[in-house]
Amino acid sequence: xxxxxxxxxxxxxxxxxxxxxxxxxxxxxxxxxxxxxxxxxxxxxxxxxxxxxxxxxxxxxxxxxxxxxxxxxxxxxxxxxxxxxxxxxxxxxxxxxxxxxxxxxxxxxxxxxxxxxxxxxxxxxxxxxxxxxxxxxxxxxxxx
Numbered sequence: 571x572x573x574x575x576x577x578x579x580x581x582x583x584x585x586x587x588x589x590x591x592x593x594x595x596x597x598x599x600x601x602x603x604x605x606x607x608x609x610x611x612x613x614x615x616x617x618x619x620x621x622x623x624x625x626x627x628x629x630x631x632x633x634x635x636x637x638x639x640x641x642x643x644x645x646x647x648x649x650x651x652x653x654x655x656x657x658x659x660x661x662x663x664x665x666x667x668x669x670x671x672x673x674x675x676x677x678x679x680x681x682x683x684x685x686x687x688x689x690x691x692x693x694x695x696x697x698x699x700x701x702x703x704x705x706x707x708x709x710x711x712x713x714x
Contacts, residue, residue: 596666598666598692598699600667600668600669601668601669601693602635602670604693606670606693606694608633612691613631619698620689622676623677623687626676627650628649629675630646633670633672635669635670636661636668636669636699639661639671639673639690639700640660642673642675644658646686646688650686652677652686662700665699669693670694671691671692671693671699672691674688681708683706683708684705684706685703686704687701687703688703
């Protein structure tokens with residue numbers, strides 16, 4: 571009897587998880603069939619809301635689908651030395667994975683400090699969907 575109940579519960583759980591994304595309701599549905607301006611033109615439009623660091627050591631401007639944002643963040647962190655083996659961040663259930671977004675990231679390193687920031691902006695509504703920043707003191711490992 572316990573096995574039967576456990577089987578029924580697990581099947582119900584599987585049925586809920588297995589709902590295809592086409593049947594789910596999203597606050598931000600897929601817009602992959604629409605065409606938007608390239609990332610450089612979009613950056614010029616939103617320059618008052620987001621600016622890359624002046625004299626940035628490394629910057630990223632990309633138009634991609636929302637499902638690619640965690641990978642873009644991880645790549646940015648790996649290239650700038652900010653990756654600490656943390657797992658990829660989870661996608662928001664309110665945003666369709668195929669939603670087009672602009673991803674901007676910037677990194678600057680001075681003699682004593684390092685600054686990171688990134689943002690993901692919806693291509694259609696031009697609203698920030700997520701973002702983050704970080705700072706820490708830099709200690710040059712080659713300095714004696």
